[in-house]
Amino acid sequence: MSHPQSPARNGFGVAAFALGLLGLVFSAFPVVGAIAWPLVVLGVAFGVVGLVQARRGQDGRGWAVAGLVLSVAGIAACALWAAVFDRASTEVDDAMEQLEAQADQRSAVVFEVTGDAPAVTVDHSAVGEVEEQVTTLPWRKEFTVKGVLRGGTLGVTTGPDGGTATCRVTVDGVERKTATATGPNARADCSDF
Incomplete structure (x- = not known):
């Protein structure tokens, strides 16, 4: 009595499934x-080989198809993360270039x-108080x-005899702040321009 011969095992299909599953799980985490x-x-390569072997009579077609699907989904997830990181890297590079350009920029500041x-x-501070x-x-x-000028100060306080005093700050010809004090010991503040 002869036993029916079972189809040969398809190791490539099982390997494709295992690699595709692991790859998909790992692809969910950025680093x-x-x-x-x-x-x-x-997983894709082993899945293709597993499908070819399944056509030649080996079992495991389901494993190979599942491995291919998981591997393709993993590739899509990896490609998505790569695109996200590429965009973030480009934005960081652009921001750094802008900061470097601002750091080299010279500005004419006038206090009046x-x-x-x-x-x-x-009282004033732009380069020192x-x-x-x-x-x-x-x-x-x-x-x-x-460089980038932020937060300088210019203030004026009238004396005990009063009067009017106006402070004005311009940076590169553009007025940034103005204020007026009137009366004795009054203060005008042109800070945080």
Whole structure:
């Protein structure tokens, strides 16, 4: 009595399934996804070989098809992560280039105080903090600063004899801040331009 011969096992189909499943799981995680690339590529290759063997009479066609599907899904997930990281990397590079360009940029900053007050105290900071007693208006200081200028200060306080004093800040010819103080010991603040 002879036993019916069972079809040969299809090891490539099972390997395709295992590699495709592992690759798909690993592809879900951004950093670990680098491991997924070789797994899913091998899963596709083994799945194709498994399908060819199934056509030649070996069993395991289902394993090979499942391995191919999982591997292709893993490749799609890996490609999606690669596209996301590429876009993020491009945006970071662009932002760094803009910051470098701003760091090399020079700006002309002008501080001015005008008015009819007989005496004022001017305090300012752009390159360092300074306080000056001024008895004649108008008063003006010009600076050239390199890089991004944020948060400088210019303030003016009238003396006990009062009067009017106006502070004004321009950067590269564009007025950034202006304020007026009127009366004795009044303060005008042109900070945070």
